[in-house]
Amino acid sequence: MKTDHDLVESASSNSTDDAQAMFNKHLATYRKIVGENLMFHREVYGLLHDLLSQKMLKPFKFLDIACGDAVASAAVLKGSAIDHYYGIDLSPQSLELARDSLEALLCPVDLRCCDFVEAMADWSDVVDIVWIGMSLHHLPPEGKVRLMKNVHDALSPSGQFLIWEPTLLEGENRPEWLDRFSAYRTVWAAITDEEFATMEAHMSLADFPELAETWKAMGHQAGFSHAEQIFLMPNRFGRVFQYWS
Numbered sequence: 001m002k003t004d005h006d007l008v009e010s011a012s013s014n015s016t017d018d019a020q021a022m023f024n025k026h027l028a029t030y031r032k033i034v035g036e037n038l039m040f041h042r043e044v045y046g047l048l049h050d051l052l053s054q055k056m057l058k059p060f061k062f063l064d065i066a067c068g069d070a071v072a073s074a075a076v077l078k079g080s081a082i083d084h085y086y087g088i089d090l091s092p093q094s095l096e097l098a099r100d101s102l103e104a105l106l107c108p109v110d111l112r113c114c115d116f117v118e119a120m121a122d123w124s125d126v127v128d129i130v131w132i133g134m135s136l137h138h139l140p141p142e143g144k145v146r147l148m149k150n151v152h153d154a155l156s157p158s159g160q161f162l163i164w165e166p167t168l169l170e171g172e173n174r175p176e177w178l179d180r181f182s183a184y185r186t187v188w189a190a191i192t193d194e195e196f197a198t199m200e201a202h203m204s205l206a207d208f209p210e211l212a213e214t215w216k217a218m219g220h221q222a223g224f225s226h227a228e229q230i231f232l233m234p235n236r237f238g239r240v241f242q243y244w245s
Ligand SMILES: C[S@@+](CC[C@H](N)C(=O)[O-])C[C@H]1O[C@@H](n2cnc3c(N)ncnc32)[C@H](O)[C@@H]1O
Pocket: 065, 066, 067, 068, 069, 072, 088, 089, 090, 091, 094, 114, 115, 116, 117, 132, 133, 134, 135, 138
């Protein structure tokens, strides 16, 4: 006969199994999207690679905010002058994968499993490059600026901050941006209807893109004297911005 303790153990192991199954499902979708280059990871991370290999010739410290499995970052950083990698992510499963992806780096790899808002509010290590790929847009406007301020304070004097984030077209609002994505269903043929619907639901709940001018103004508000757009995704859903002082 099962005791209360057995029942509690089995309920908790079922919920761990469910969470792992959900993670695996989302990871499989994200890997399909990246593999088919639907979000232009190749071009975006290619740009990051060019920037690091041309401009960062001395040893540098790299902070990857919301690093996920860090597959794309690891490929970019391999062979660079990096001397310390920091990665922050909420998901322990992603960080386990990141640990493997980053194995080839010849420097300390420091992975922190926490909310990046909290992590950056009391960040104390000086870093030279801070990269955020597709994650800052989950915060409300004041949260975005606060995070950018904390990044500004974490950077060395010649440090660079780069973000790749969903961006509204001039005159576009959020519902129109969401509709623009929905109209892309046929282009995203590599994922199933269910996966696409899950993405749409997630975006309508959690994605808060900004206008290009707003992303730049937020950087200035955060203390950066320069803010530039350096890439526009060919489907015009998002852009890369670079900030420095
Ligand atoms: C869309 S993925 C981006 C992964 C990678 N940066 C890229 O460019 O492909 C978003 C990642 O952000 C993480 N994330 C979302 N909100 C977070 C938060 N508040 N704190 C830490 N990580 C967060 C998720 O766990 C996920 O791994």
